[in-house]
Amino acid sequence: MARAIMVQGAGSNVGKSMLVAGLCRHFARSGLRVRPFKPQNMSNNAAVTADGGEIGRAQALQALAAGVEPVVDMNPVLLKPETETGSQVIVQGRRLATVKARDYAALKPQLLDACLDSFRRLAATCDLVIIEGAGSPAEINLRAGDIANMGFAEAAGVPVILAGDIDRGGVIAQLVGTKSVLDPADAGRITGFLVNKFRGDVSLFDEGTRQIAARTGWAPLGTVPWFADAHRLPAEDILDIRSAPRDGAFRIVVPRLNRIANFDDLDPLSADPALSVEIVPPGRPLPVCDLVLIPGSKTTIADLDALRAEGWDIDIAAHRRRGGHVLGICGGYQVLGRTLSDPEGLEGAPRTVPGLGLLDVETVMRPEKHLARVRATDTASGTEVTGYEIHLGETTGPDTARGWLMRDGTAVGAASPDGRVLGCYLHGLFAGDAFRAAFLSRLGAGPSDGPYAAGVEATLDALAEHLAGALDMDAILSLAGPV
Template sequence: MPALMIQGTGSNVGKSMLVAGLARAARRRGLSVAPFKPQNMSNNAAVTADGGEIGRAQAVQALACGLEPVTDMNPVLLKPETDVGSHVVVQGRHRATVRAADYAALKPSLMAPVLESFRRLTAAHDLVLVEGAGSPAEVNLRQGDIANMGFAVAAGVPVVLAGDIDRGGVIAQMVGTQAVLSEADAAMVAGFMINKFRGDPRLFDDGYRLIAQRTGWPGFGVLPWFADAWKLPAEDALDIAGAPRSDGVRVVCLCLSRIANFDDLDPLAQEPGISLTMLRAGQPIPGDTDLVILPGTKSTRGDLAFLRAQGWDIDLLAHARRGGHVLGICGGYQMLGRSVSDPQGIEGEAGDMPGLGLLDVATVMAPKKRLTRVRAQHVASGQSIAGYEIHIGRTTGPDSARPFARIDGANEGAVSADGRVMGSYLHGMFRDDGFRAAFLSGLGADSAALDYGAAVETTLDALADHVEAHLDMDRLLQVAR
């Protein structure tokens, strides 16, 4: 099977970006390439062409491969709903909601669909690039593992281990990982690579040789820091950051505890006329903010309580009284209404919770999930929006008579009487250049005529150039089998 797996010495070492860069580089060599991640844990999901959901990182990797994302690219997706429980999505569909302590009992049944999805991809492509999750050094989780060495052994896929030198201690990361792996798991490692080096990579020559000597693993190169990484859709909400600006329209997004589908914000980060702040817990909403965005969330009532605990409800009311704009997307839209009701306890304990009252609508949760790609028309500007919906619950009320958008002639979302508070279930709206320019002009900002899609493609090509220049791509492709 033509495949290669990138595992990391820890979380956030850059595995997702490495797979995207390797995928684009291999594609430019004429190979048909597909990404694969056996198990992902993320609330940042993408709606696939076959009507399911996968991790957003795999959708970006699919783009690097020139493919539409499909559910086989991420057959198991864990979506944390609380600190101790997650929704388990298998091959794009919700399978169960389990506590973390109970997930181990479920894992053995998940290897079969993981291998089934993997084999479909290997049958259809010249090369499958597999991304691990977390680190194989977490040997306490090895039994029943489907994310790292458990998958690699079951599927017979060679592993290249990536280490993050930017956080320090990369020699210990590599040598220590080998020290805790079983002999069989260590034998799956075909070599290592170093990621995120700042400065002259030759300064690490001695460390590089030491890792090779101590582990016996060959090295595939040292990859310098990729400065344009921020231009690609972020996997973590706190990774979203535009260029620092002291002027321009000030946009604040509230970083909710279960923030979901925050890729809505990526295009805004690249607009030179926008100063985007991802506001963390405990920080007040600045008084000079022009637009506050309430993003999606995996737990609307839970994050509504979290929002109030930060005092953001008071800040939002003051912001609205000053004439500021507010945009709620998906769960954020639900929070803006008069109430959120969950009579069946779908998101936790059954009950009702008062909303922020900035829109005259109310939401009732229901078991059926809406999961679809849509094309809508923004009512205020007439601009087309290509987006997606991924939510439970139905929101209705007087302000729905002033829709944010229309889908096939039907009203979608709601707008307050003064037009300053808006709510919508549409994710991905700001990727549409025409809509984004029109929306920003309503805030007094001039869009830079940014072609967001082209900018992402250009960045993926630059990443592939970066990979080709610093990693031994020929040997990596030889290792894949």
């Protein structure tokens, strides 16, 4: 019989995703069959699974940490924000609807059933399920119909450990205050607590630990020092992606779109010390560089409007006139064309807008979403390229005849006649070391630093060892309940 434990946070961004990844790697290395699970996630950074659906990228990383392929049951509900008040709802890997925040509550009974169904199916395949909550259970205004934290824990009958973040300050209030606002039954589900992101001598917090334990009755599980290599792991949120400017290196500039999506394309580039990657926020012009990389977008036409409002279209055109290179991926590919059409109003009112005109292609938005893992070949170097497609829209036009990638004898993407403007729908392509090195060397970059995927694996191992040195792993395992 499988056991399960749920990691919830005393606030948002306390490090739950990283903690779950590290716990998955630790217990997998201990010989257990481990699976990550997050009932509800909110992110536009998605992964395509082996079974052809989409889940949050954090759960894909946690699956990697557990040594298994990601499947849709690891994240049965994924909310992908499209506006400030509405999100696309993905259930068990497939789009269910786009709903306003105020209407989402009506879906929750149906969504809880899907979460429990996925959880039970996942638990049947393993020894231990490590569950990640979302936000914080202290948001008691969201408790009615909750499927992300205590509502799920109650329905599934799983115990909870609560994580606090000492780096932001007030961790004693975070943890003790959470207990004070929770319903007694919910507070009773919490069996232990931990403190994350401590800088300095952890023994200095011993008295704080005693005070939290005395006021909550929860078992202290440890204090985790700051993990300096966290930036080497794929980021879940664009705010976690760091610019990596390096003097003298090949310079890549990325405009930070409002609804940037599937930005894992940037992780291998930011990790490579041979490259300088600068993510430019709104309000700043795009600086002179070697390559402008336009990333994916959840709402492409709206982000194209915003790009123009920032004046970035002028910066990109000037970069092109100087002989610079431009690469667009997914939504970034679509904006490079002559026109973008949304005849069915998938992103708002039906309309057709002019693109940047750097590629002789046109894109028409269609409601059918393309979800696929892809293997292709770089035509210039012959190296294999692997990645995934996750997009709405069909792109056609003369420049697609110069597709710079080939899949099963068919050209993929598009290229300008001089090859300086490229576009494709393939996310994750830079994770492959051979392709990344070949592609960037053609653009004038120096030698690549090498193995990205191996670096992620090594960082997950280091994270597991880091947690094992700080937390009482035997106690955590003993707190996991049967399911």
